[in-house]
Amino acid sequence: MLLHEIAHARTGDKGTMVTISLIAYRKEDFVRLEKEVTAERVAEHFREWVDGPVLRFSLPHLGALNFVLQRPAAFSVTRSLALDAHGKCLGSALLAMEI
Amino acid sequence: MKTVRIGAGAGYSGDRIDPAVELAAKGSLDYLVFECLAERTIALAQKARLRDASAGYDPLLEERMRAVLPICSERRIRIVSNMGAANPRAAAVKTCEIVRELGLPNVRVAAVTGDDVLGLLRRKIDVLTSLEGPLPPEERWIAANAYVGAAPVAQALAGGADVVLTGRVADPALFLAPLVHEFGWSWENWETLGQGTVIGHLLECAGQLTGGYFADPGYKDVLNLARLGFPIAAVEPDGSAVLTKVEGSGGMLTRATCTEQLLYEIQDPSMYFTPDVVADFSQVHLEEMGPDRVRVSGGRGRARPSTLKVSIGYHDGFIGEGQISYAGPNALPRAELARDILAERLAAFPMAELRFDFIGMNAIHGAQLSAHAPAPYEVRLRAAGRAASAATAMWIQREVEALYTNGPAGGGGASGSTREILAIASALMPRESVSPQVEILESRHASA
Numbered sequence: 001m002l003l004h005e006i007a008h009a010r011t012g013d014k015g016t017m018v019t020i021s022l023i024a025y026r027k028e029d030f031v032r033l034e035k036e037v038t039a040e041r042v043a044e045h046f047r048e049w050v051d052g053p054v055l056r057f058s059l060p061h062l063g064a065l066n067f068v069l070q071r072p073a074a075f076s077v078t079r080s081l082a083l084d085a086h087g088k089c090l091g092s093a094l095l096a097m098e099i
Numbered sequence: 100m101k102t103v104r105i106g107a108g109a110g111y112s113g114d115r116i117d118p119a120v121e122l123a124a125k126g127s128l129d130y131l132v133f134e135c136l137a138e139r140t141i142a143l144a145q146k147a148r149l150r151d152a153s154a155g156y157d158p159l160l161e162e163r164m165r166a167v168l169p170i171c172s173e174r175r176i177r178i179v180s181n182m183g184a185a186n187p188r189a190a191a192v193k194t195c196e197i198v199r200e201l202g203l204p205n206v207r208v209a210a211v212t213g214d215d216v217l218g219l220l221r222r223k224i225d226v227l228t229s230l231e232g233p234l235p236p237e238e239r240w241i242a243a244n245a246y247v248g249a250a251p252v253a254q255a256l257a258g259g260a261d262v263v264l265t266g267r268v269a270d271p272a273l274f275l276a277p278l279v280h281e282f283g284w285s286w287e288n289w290e291t292l293g294q295g296t297v298i299g300h301l302l303e304c305a306g307q308l309t310g311g312y313f314a315d316p317g318y319k320d321v322l323n324l325a326r327l328g329f330p331i332a333a334v335e336p337d338g339s340a341v342l343t344k345v346e347g348s349g350g351m352l353t354r355a356t357c358t359e360q361l362l363y364e365i366q367d368p369s370m371y372f373t374p375d376v377v378a379d380f381s382q383v384h385l386e387e388m389g390p391d392r393v394r395v396s397g398g399r400g401r402a403r404p405s406t407l408k409v410s411i412g413y414h415d416g417f418i419g420e421g422q423i424s425y426a427g428p429n430a431l432p433r434a435e436l437a438r439d440i441l442a443e444r445l446a447a448f449p450m451a452e453l454r455f456d457f458i459g460m461n462a463i464h465g466a467q468l469s470a471h472a473p474a475p476y477e478v479r480l481r482a483a484g485r486a487a488s489a490a491t492a493m494w495i496q497r498e499v500e501a502l503y504t505n506g507p508a509g510g511g512g513a514s515g516s517t518r519e520i521l522a523i524a525s526a527l528m529p530r531e532s533v534s535p536q537v538e539i540l541e542s543r544h545a546s547a
Contacts, residue, residue: 010359010360010362010363012362014138014364015523019362019365021359023358046468047467048467055367057367057368057369062383066368073232076523077138077523078139078521078523081452081453081454082463083456083462083463083481084462089464090464
């Protein structure tokens with residue numbers, strides 16, 4: 001099953017940093033998110049994109065996880081040559097993760 | 100019990116204007132706040148000001164003010180906005196001019212300045228601590244602005260301003276200032292300042308709280324996005340608030356839309372740094388009170404940092420870009436051939452960086468995440484590169500266009516652009532080096 005079936009996400013950016021929130025549609029699915037979507041798995045999922053460790057913050061009362069990814073310096077929002085310079089679409093790529 | 104109603108009239112510089120008019124007309128507002136200043140916007144505005152001393156404020160200021168001032172003047176709704184950008188005083192003068200032209204009663208317009216620290220930093224660069232590696236060379240700096248807090252905005256409101264126009268002020272501070280002013284909160288009450296910052300953070304992107312940037316058909320359906328309503332916070336003296344929107348407007352406001360926005364651009368939710376407070380979002384409670392009504396409480400905070408964040412906008416060369424499409428059988432191999440030809444041709448020029456994408460295949464997420472994408476019917480080759488001079492960067496669009504008569508079969512729809520790059524570097528500086536100022540103009544006699 002894809003994460004997309006049980007969770008939604010929003011991506012934010014500041015400089016070379018990208019943040020992705022991952023929110024369970026149903027509270028009872030949060031335990032599964034917390035268990036399966038570890039910082040290590042997210043780092044592996046985005047291995048071409050991240051530079052350094054991924055941080056994960058847990059907000060159980062909101063049914064949400066918050067991830068912070070560092071991108072290489074060439075990918076800062078204002079310098080990047082990428083079509084999606086902000087990395088706004090990365091949250092959708094997270095939802096493509098198999099769980 | 101006194102409740103203060105604040106509406107969010109814009110989430111970025113180019114945002115829709117009609118939802119702000121709807122808020123002013125039907126939102127029973129006390130305040131209408133427009134957040135219009137992205138990281139790079141102020142450097143662009145500074146460039147405009149260098150060409151013309153009376154320019155440098157938000158390009159849509161005039162259109163926005165003409166749309167909302169008549170209603171706001173009639174209903175005594177006060178306006179707060181960072182549309183002053185690189186020239187808050189000129190924005191205030193222009194606003195006074197519009198008030199007179201519209202024949203409205205006298206309006207007091209405040210300009211908050213002092214965020215522009217470019218001159219100061221050129222004299223005393225050693226006060227800066229870079230946040231990400233070495234700072235760009237000084238000769239390339241175009242603008243340097245400190246993120247100022249809510250205090251000068253609240254001071255302007257206390258001075259009787261009906262409209263407050265600022266340059267760089269921390270986004271949530273635009274919303275926090277009216278709350279501090281109305282409720283008389285102490286500047287040392289970290290809990291209320293933290294909760295007020297939560298409200299500001301939720302509102303600052305306007306439509307992103309009410310169903311914008313949220314819809315995913317079949318999973319997260321949102322009604323009537325073409326008529327998206329912007330959010331309102333009805334705030335009580337203890338800082339707890341009910342978030343809502345104008346009845347009958349498009350979009351929706353639910354626990355889910357609020358959760359996405361609460362965490363938007365947040366790193367550690369227990370430590371959100373602002374000039375006014377280190378806010379703690381980790382215990383925020385969101386409760387659905389009814390359709391499009393969410394109660395938010397539990398924001399907390401700790402003492403404000405001793406430093407302010409500074410954004411330095413600097414010239415960083417030029418980006419050239421070109422695109423061309425291939426379709427039908429064997430589209431991808433033809434696009435790949437076109438890429439190889441471009442790579443060979445462009446190797447003759449001093450590009451600092453060059454990249455090729457196949458739009459529709461891997462342009463957004465790169466080779467790894469897109470590895471299993473099926474070959475599409477049509478594919479668009481994109482080349483982008485960085486160069487020190489515009490003339491060099493322009494070779495990318497020239498070479499892409501040349502693929503028509505010199506490249507693979509069936510290329511179509513070539514396009515290209517060359518643009519100057521304004522990049523942003525972030526740093527910290529001591530709070531006491533920045534001194535915001537407030538000047539209040541009266542529309543009946545203000546002039547440039």
